Amino acid sequence: MPLRHGILGLLNYKDMTGYEIDRHFKSAIAFFWYAQTSQIYKELATLMKYEFVGCEIVYQEDKPNKKVFHITDKGRLELDRWLSKTDLTDMMKYKNPLLVKIFFASEIDVDQTMRLLEKYIKECSEVIERMNEDVNKIGEYEKSIGRENESFYWGMTMTYGLMYYQNEIKWANWCIDKLKERIK
Amino acid sequence: MPLRHGILGLLNYKDMTGYEIDRHFKSAIAFFWYAQTSQIYKELATLMKYEFVGCEIVYQEDKPNKKVFHITDKGRLELDRWLSKTDLTDMMKYKNPLLVKIFFASEIDVDQTMRLLEKYIKECSEVIERMNEDVNKIGEYEKSIGRENESFYWGMTMTYGLMYYQNEIKWANWCIDKLKERIK
DNA sequence: GGTCCCATGTAACAAGTTACATGATTCC
């Protein structure tokens, strides 16, 4: 349910439109929970059904009309219930399609596997670059969310991201070295 | 599609029953692609429909009858097609429910967050322990799969697992230190 | 008597993906 509760978490900071929520999921949250725009709107509909959120329609002249969502007491209760759970089963269900490919890589030739790993290193570097830009936007983010204290935990996820992608690069380079040893 | 192609990958090594495939997904593959038993049987049905696999029923007296699956030429073609793709979009859709929780952790008290992180460290350590046991079973695995060369790539995923979970522990400890600084 | 291994699934549901659909305004 991370998407569901992620949306509740954002609405707990301040009222937002689906569009704004989507933008958060495509910036600060993107590297650890990518969500489709369509899924966010679908999830908002579900949250309305459960009465975890409510909404008001705001009519605008220069821009399209919008629905501003707000969290309800029931929603806040649900958010706290979820955040307080220390159950880790979800967290231990790590899934990595790249490793599935590597596991069976003996079927394909070594060059192709190396190219895949090199491409992966490039992608990871780009994620790190984007994240470094985001770190500088921390003040901006605080303003958009209207709170200061939250950035402490935001920093913790950012540090995670940097450590994670650096580790990925380290591993991929190690693999490439091993593969080079093998073909020579 | 990693589950689909994971099954094809295993059947490419040798013929297996759904039960055997399930056991592989719960041992060597478990830490990077956990699959429900029910989903494996469902996926096998889909693979039959596409004619990527075929099966024979083997009647047994002392044990329940079983269906032994084998990969078809069409299935082998599909496996190679998937393995050769160097598209990384799937790989970059990293999802981490723990980070979603940490991102919003300012809502709950610091002690609870620390307990969550400590529990996570424990779980990660256990995964590492289990993996270390598995490394010693490498010969056994080779026998069960009937090949030698494959364990090279299997080793690459094992190294990944060890690096990944060690990195997780490192990060979680860093977070706990930061939280301790904060409350004192 | 209880648990583990072997062995296979179905049904209902939840979550996520892909493709499509619309349309005005603003900025370069």
Add this chain to the structure above:
DNA sequence: GGAATCATGTAACTTGTTACATGGGACC
């Protein structure tokens, strides 16, 4: 003239989860 921003979704489909269902044999 084209791209980006604002703004909201639906429909069809795929993938994954949870709960249920069955049952014999081996081992302690």
